[in-house]
Structure formats: structure tokens, C-alpha cells
Amino acid sequence: MIRDQRRWQRFTPMQRARRAAFYLLAAAAIGQSLRAVDVIPEFLQDMPEQVADLFRRMWPLDWGYYGKAVHEALIETFHIATLGTILAIGLALPVGMLAASNLVPWRPLNLLAKLILVSSRSVNSLVWALLFVAVFGPGALAGTLAIAFRSIGFVGKLFGEALESTARGPIEALHAVGAPPASVFLKGYWPQVQPAFWSIALFRWDINIRESAVLGLVGAGGIGMALDTALTLLYWDQAAVVLLTILAVVAAAEIAVTAIRSRIL
């Protein structure tokens, strides 16, 4: 009797080779990084003491700083984040539309739009802020533009993907009755992508609130400026007030986003 030599295996040899290659690569990368990175272990042992010292310096909190500098900066941060998001949406919608291959059936234009989106996302908001501070001088204008330019890639990419996954039916129906392009977009595509659009916009606004809080570190306005001042002067009791304020704002933004999302989606 001939025994069946076949054995069941979950993955093909090719798949297994790829996985093995990944594990090898990951192990090599981690090992090499751990070996080469410039870390002084003594500093790590010193950490508990330093953290205790940090909290001692933070306590008691200097609440007077809130009225003096933080409140105004906080309002500015809110404006930077919101205005930046609105501006980003305005700029990202056309680019996202160009990136959607079903809306613009011309490949070079799609690729150009994708290139714009990728470069917007690759440059960090702090780096965008550095660039705009160099161009427009320090202040909230640089921060708003930085937030807007960083968000274009994010909003445009997700909006383009939402457009690409719309159903053909309503659009063909609108074409068939001779609707002009604007109506096709407003009545065919827009209702289908509207929930995705709001969810993207709210998500990005939430992220932007967090990001605009650090832009001040490079001079682009907002609450980060107050933090930067406190840190340079080593007034940790004031820095702690700023940090607590940021914590409160981020929590409030998250609650607001959850509330709006459950109402309009």
C-alpha cells in the first residue's frame, strides 16, 4: 500500500520564504539599531529621580499664568486648528477629486494629484511651520498655513478614496438624463461620500487641535508659544499649567467630535 505523501501546509513555500525574510529583516534592523544607537544607560537609571524632581518643580501649579498668557494663546490655538482644517478642506477637495480615477479618467492627472498629496503628508506639520515662519514671520498665520498644508494630504487622500468607492448606478442615471457635470457631482457623488467627508473632516480637526498645540515651539503661534516661554525660563510650574490646559482642550475636542459624529452620521 502506497502511503499518501502529501502534507497539508497553510502557506506556499514562497509565502513562507517571504515571512522568513521579514522576520530576518526585522530582527536585523532591531539588533543593529540597538547596537548602534547612542544611548547612555546611566541616564535611564537616573530617570525616576529626575521625574520626581520634575514633579517637585511643577508643584504648586502657577495658576496665575493661565490668565496672563495661556488663555489668549488657547483661543489662538483653536482658531489655528479650525481655520487650518477649513482651509485644508477647501484645498483638498479639488485635489482629492483629481486623484479619483473614476471622476477624472486621465492617468497623468491622477498621478500628479497623488504626488501633491504624498508630499503634503511627508512633510511634518512642524516642518511646514518652520517653512511658513521663514516666509511670513512668526505668528498664527504661519501656524494656520502649516496645519492646512499638512492636512491637505490626509483629507485629499481619504476623500479621493471615498470618491473611488462610490456606486456607479446613480451617476449613470444622472448622465442618462443629461445632467450637467456640477449636478452629477452634487447629486450623484456628494450624497454618497458625505458621511465619509464629515467623518474625515472631524477626525482631522481632532488631530489638528493636538498638532496646533505644538506649533508654537517653532514660533508659529498658539499655546505652544506659552509652553516654549515657560520651558526656556525653566518655569516648570507654568509649563505644567499649559500641559494641563492642553490635556483639557484635547479631551474637550474628543468629546465634541464624538457628540457631533453621533448627531450627523
Place this chain on the structure above:
Amino acid sequence: MSAPAAAPAPAPARRDPFPPNWPARAAWGGLALYALYAASTLEVTWERFVYGLGNGARFIGRMLPPDFSKTELLLRGLIESLEIAVIASAVGILLAMPVGLMAARNLMPRWLSWPARGLIALCRSFHAVIVAILFVKAVGFGALAGILALVVSSIGFIAKLIAEAIEEISLKPIEAMRAAGASFGGVVAMAVVPQVLDRFVGFATYQLDSNLRNSTMVGIVGGGGIGATLFTAFQKFDYDFVLAILIAIIGVIFAGELLAGWIRDTFK
């Protein structure tokens, strides 16, 4: 978005196919008013804008051509950034797995899931750069502060997504495993992990990508990596070197994105 012209008279009760949505219009109007008000607080004047454009032209003029001559400085910064990103991703993902599992409300008792969720919320609330500032104070300037800051933000992001993914899984395999007398570890390994592995690989590669981006930035506050080089170049008005650094960063991030795509394909 306006409604089409009024329907001809003979049809008495024809419903308008696209009725105007007044609350939505009011919301759009409110948003526009807010935008105008907020823009007015930015003190944007036409002169400033024109001045800025002239400034921008000069700025771009000084950036071009990019100056790649300080190769050693550039490479050293980039390699340190890569090391920070790799270590932070590995440690962060490793720590995020148990935290995410603990935060899943459908598998864990309340007394365990709430503290875990609190930890995640705390890790998520501060931007990596702010966390880096605190770690620079705690462990001094250098790569270690950057690594710790990125580990914290990785835990916040991945643990949250793992918890959400676990909360959406089907409980039937788990029930079957329990009925067959499997231990807790067995249930997790054979009933939970297979259901979330796909999404987990997605989050993990995304986090690797985002750590790569952020590792180029923690240097601005003293957390090591190319950010320090970039910030110094900005302060010294070495704009051609700035452009070279930016091009190098975009190149690395693009390569990282390709690598992430390859990893996702491998584990599909």
C-alpha cells in the same frame, strides 16, 4: 445646491425632489462667518501677504539648488532617526499588545479594562513632541528621549486600535474554545489573534510609518535624530541644506511606505 425652478402649475402636490435643507444651510453659513471672524484675528493684511510672497520667492531662491555636500552630517542624522523609529516601533508594538488586550471590554473585567483605557487616553492626549520635551528633562538630550516619546505615542495609537478590533470580533470561536476547556492563553492565541491579525499588521505598519515621520521631528526639542540637524540648519539660515534634508526625509519616508506595503502583502 438650490432646488430646481418651481414645478409647472398643473401638478398640484408634486414633492420637490431636492428640498432645501435649511438647518444644513444655516450650519454652512455659520461656519463661513466663523472662518471670516477667525481669519480677521490672524491680522492678515494684503501688504503682509505680498511681502510674504516676495519673501517666499527669496526663500525658495536660497533653497535651490539643494546642498548635499554635508553628506556625513545628513547620513548620521538620518541613521539615528531610523534607529529611533525602529526601536520605538518594536518596543511600542510589543507593549501595546497586552495593553490593547486588557482594554478590550468584551474579554476583560471592568476593573482591568478601565485602567487600561485610561492609560491609552493619557498616552494619546499629548503630541509626541510634547512627550519628548518631558523625556528630555527626564533622561537628558539624545536618542533615548526620542525613543521613549515615540514608544508612548505608539502605545496610545496601537493599543486603542487593537482594543477596538478585539471588541468587534465574533465571540463564537472563543465560546467554543472555552467549552473545549482551553486555558486563557489558548483562547487568546487561537481564537482572538487569528481574528485580529490582519488589522493588527495594518496598524503596526502604519505606526512604523508614522514613527519614521515623527522620529525626524523629536530632534527639534532635543530628542535626537535628524530633527536637530534640520532645526540647526533653519536657525543658521542654511536653506539649501534644509532642502537637502527635506528631500532626504521624503525619500526615506517614501521608501518606508513601500516597505510597509511589502509587509502588508506578506501577511495578507
